[in-house]
Amino acid sequence: MGLRAKWRKGDLFLVRHRDAAVLVVEKTAGLLTHGRPSDRGKDKENLLSLLRASWGGRRNLILPVHRLDRPVSGLLVFARTPKARAALIADFAKKDVERRYLALVKGRMPEDQDRGTFRSWLKTDEPSLRIHSDPEEKGRGRVAVTHYRVLERLKNATFVEVRLETGVRNQIRVHFSEAGFPLLGERMYDDTARNQARFRGQRAGRIFLHAATLGFRHPTTGEQLRFESPLPEDLQGWLSRMRRDGPRTTEETPRSPRPRGGRRGRTATRPS
Numbered sequence: 001m002g003l004r005a006k007w008r009k010g011d012l013f014l015v016r017h018r019d020a021a022v023l024v025v026e027k028t029a030g031l032l033t034h035g036r037p038s039d040r041g042k043d044k045e046n047l048l049s050l051l052r053a054s055w056g057g058r059r060n061l062i063l064p065v066h067r068l069d070r071p072v073s074g075l076l077v078f079a080r081t082p083k084a085r086a087a088l089i090a091d092f093a094k095k096d097v098e099r100r101y102l103a104l105v106k107g108r109m110p111e112d113q114d115r116g117t118f119r120s121w122l123k124t125d126e127p128s129l130r131i132h133s134d135p136e137e138k139g140r141g142r143v144a145v146t147h148y149r150v151l152e153r154l155k156n157a158t159f160v161e162v163r164l165e166t167g168v169r170n171q172i173r174v175h176f177s178e179a180g181f182p183l184l185g186e187r188m189y190d191d192t193a194r195n196q197a198r199f200r201g202q203r204a205g206r207i208f209l210h211a212a213t214l215g216f217r218h219p220t221t222g223e224q225l226r227f228e229s230p231l232p233e234d235l236q237g238w239l240s241r242m243r244r245d246g247p248r249t250t251e252e253t254p255r256s257p258r259p260r261g262g263r264r265g266r267t268a269t270r271p272s
Helices: 046-053 081-092 170-179 231-242
Strands: 013-017 024-025 073-079 098-106 115-124 131-133 141-153 156-162 210-219 226-227
Touching: 013 046, 013 226, 024 046, 046 073, 073 081, 081 210, 098 170, 098 231, 115 170, 131 170, 141 170, 156 170
Parallel strands: 073 210
Antiparallel strands: 013 024, 024 073, 098 156, 098 210, 115 131, 115 141, 141 156, 210 226
């Protein structure tokens, strides 16, 4: 499979950039990024296994650096050498990576909250694997910091841009849910939606969350790379349906996303 700028029917991922050190990939919702060691032999179709089948081999390593939840679409970077992986993981830990998401949350966020930050100590409950904030910051957990900016207020939902300062599993989903504004399509962290029929006709397992921008320093050359991905067609349609629900106000009007098949070349500019 070669580099392509256009999606084709049945595609599960697109390779946006490839060189000797890194692989930048855009995945669809519904595809697991990679399995856990304990899952060996189960659910073999995940992004990592598909990449290794297409681009791997004895001398061509594909190594995970970060992940996206199965119901989330968007951009990821994989390393192709252990040295590159160590450098990328170090930059993620130093918060030297740009990660911007687009999300639609249930409910209309207050007019005086155009911007904000969620900060909490997140820990995992066993055996459910659900994440939650622990105000006492006890036990095994990590500090999670999520910044958001309101792009558009609709009658029954709010369209937001989210920037991650940390990379704790499920942190965007947990933070917005605990604030009373769960992501549309959320099941695990929205008790009112669990075990209900599909929300507004959206397919099961899809959350309105898209990793739209990924910027990082190339682990070998030091060049600043920045990749962007517009909203996929399914999320564009979902947003349009929610806009038709009633009047809205906007802080600013987002630029209309380009069609899914539009050309999206790499840019090599310093992240803002």
